[in-house]
Amino acid sequence: MKPRTLLSLLFAAFATVASAQQALWGRPNVVSPQVNQDGSITFRSDMKGTDKLTVVGDFNQTSPEPLAMERGADGIWSATTRPLEPELYSYCYFTAEGKRLLDECNAYRNRDISTYSNIVIVSRERGDRGWLYSVNNVRHGNVAKVWYPSPTLKMNRRMTVYTPPQYDGKKRFPVLYLLHGSGGDENAWSELGRATQIIDNLIALGKVEPMIVVMPNGNPNCQAAPGEWGAGMYVPASDAIKTKPEATFVESFNDIVDYIDTHYRTIKKRSGRAVTGLSMGGGHTFGIALAYPELADYYGLMSAAPRWKGQYTTDKLYDQLNNDAEMNAAMRKLFDTKPQLYWIAIGRDDFLFRANADLRRFLDENHYPYTYVENDGGHIWRNWRIYLAQFAQLIFKH
């Protein structure tokens, strides 16, 4: 045998080419996770050197749920959940000593900032929530990491651009601008948010218009996600964020729209544009609507942290909306232009519920029309995926 390196599984495959398939691609001896017929999930691990192993997952809407694993006679730990609703679940393991571990049997994992969690999807039938988040046997759009110049922020910046399967030839398409939250980046919506799967699948179901989806980086002092720009592989975004930005993300937003309108076959008018975002991105959406009231016909605030002139205004939003003359006038101007949709979604347990209640109170008192969605749970990706699927079905229908 020749020397074998850490990564040269290819070698192992090749040396025993006739029987290699099982060794190379076969599932590991420990199968985990296993989604059972009734929607329950069985987790397993061959972890050693600990007296206790716990799987912790977001199996209910509002809080993480620990589930003790039991070690069998074969030394394999396992635990099975109750039957679960169709959904994308995140989980990890904890040892007796409190050491957080991933399920090494599961190659599917998401990075949220610098923390990885495993993911697993439960789906019962076409069209359910788990199906919406899965890669199905439907036509898929293209997903590109695109660099664009931002004269406002004085740098080249990276964004994720989804073009629908129908994007070919001469037809023009509307554009959804989809904004991430604090700590996120241009990868957040396509990875944690399953945005490309959601849009692929909703197009396949005929429930949304084929659209371009643009997912920019909302951190005005970053060119791109950590590791994807010249700040260095191990420099977190915060090292850049701490320095003073040239301008706010909202001020730079037209750099993105200009690039998209000149490089893609877009519907270059208000009725062909929607903007939505989560948390800080909901705040950006709030600000974009005020700064450029005729840019888009559809605005969606998901668990929004309203921002005005680069600052969060969540503490005293109602007072500010009433008393800040410039902000008040901008709100009036926005609703004078009659956008097709001003949409607010938030979970009852969200720490930003109060700020959004302030916003609704102001809108109600001024008879500014909006659509409101309230559901269970808090400030979590599970809700943002739900909101995206809902919002996408409301836009570009006029």
Added chain:
Amino acid sequence: MKPRTLLSLLFAAFATVASAQQALWGRPNVVSPQVNQDGSITFRSDMKGTDKLTVVGDFNQTSPEPLAMERGADGIWSATTRPLEPELYSYCYFTAEGKRLLDECNAYRNRDISTYSNIVIVSRERGDRGWLYSVNNVRHGNVAKVWYPSPTLKMNRRMTVYTPPQYDGKKRFPVLYLLHGSGGDENAWSELGRATQIIDNLIALGKVEPMIVVMPNGNPNCQAAPGEWGAGMYVPASDAIKTKPEATFVESFNDIVDYIDTHYRTIKKRSGRAVTGLSMGGGHTFGIALAYPELADYYGLMSAAPRWKGQYTTDKLYDQLNNDAEMNAAMRKLFDTKPQLYWIAIGRDDFLFRANADLRRFLDENHYPYTYVENDGGHIWRNWRIYLAQFAQLIFKH
């Protein structure tokens, strides 16, 4: 405090917005890996419940190298390598019980088939090998996941397409087709191979022509990488590979070239095309050169497993090249067309060294011109990154 879910770090950030930066983005208490001034790397871990922890990495060219970690008074394990040459290194940890773990402090990791390893880059100066593999402060090309129709394989298929920073406006660009090995997919070269960094950086140094790089999926019964097509998230590629393909990848290759030539601003002639690949992809390159001798001017075989009509021929290649009349005639026809470059690269420890020696013996005896590169090491990504950087500098210069 509201309920806090597993993934809602955003919430934590927000609740304590003034001081959140450190908690949210600050490096973990345990810093790992740490690249030191002299090029050594210090690894650390807060692993508990084991009496021994070992870091195993590819710190030399030919074999993985275990390094025992020591536990300090603070309970933190650590180990420091000797000073290392500029390079991208892969590593993982093993407990006393033989349990393989990742370095949870290092968010940078690569997936090879279903196995993750951490990665770390050592670089001393602009232009060295570590720098070539890093994301530097240079202009970046766009990277897209593109679906194309393959009439030959009767399916839509996914590929990775890199367009250089210069790709804008009306200029046309040459195309490098870059093929992965057995067990790989359309993500292999851009992730494990650092191909987009290598090409970005070599363009920035003025050492390669700006080029489009096309990285298709070479498994003819797969639409895409595992989890990226409708076969299901947990179905490995092998479940599809085991079924009979409609045709070989080589037979379907023109579907890719046709799509690229109609959707990108390419130089649509022989001098604007190069094909190279590793292992099985080297075999595909060997076959493409024989099947379509005037398609490209530049062919590169990296650690190639020569394939002919869908079958590996590595065991008796020299005899087959001489005795298979059709194969022999195809070789003659190829070299009669005088390709600009027929390039062979392999490591002295590669298990395919013998097959490539057979090929060279045949080429020598027939006075077919080729360029040969031989280096240390075996069938490993470290070599394929080196080969790509070398080959890219030889093409599109005529």
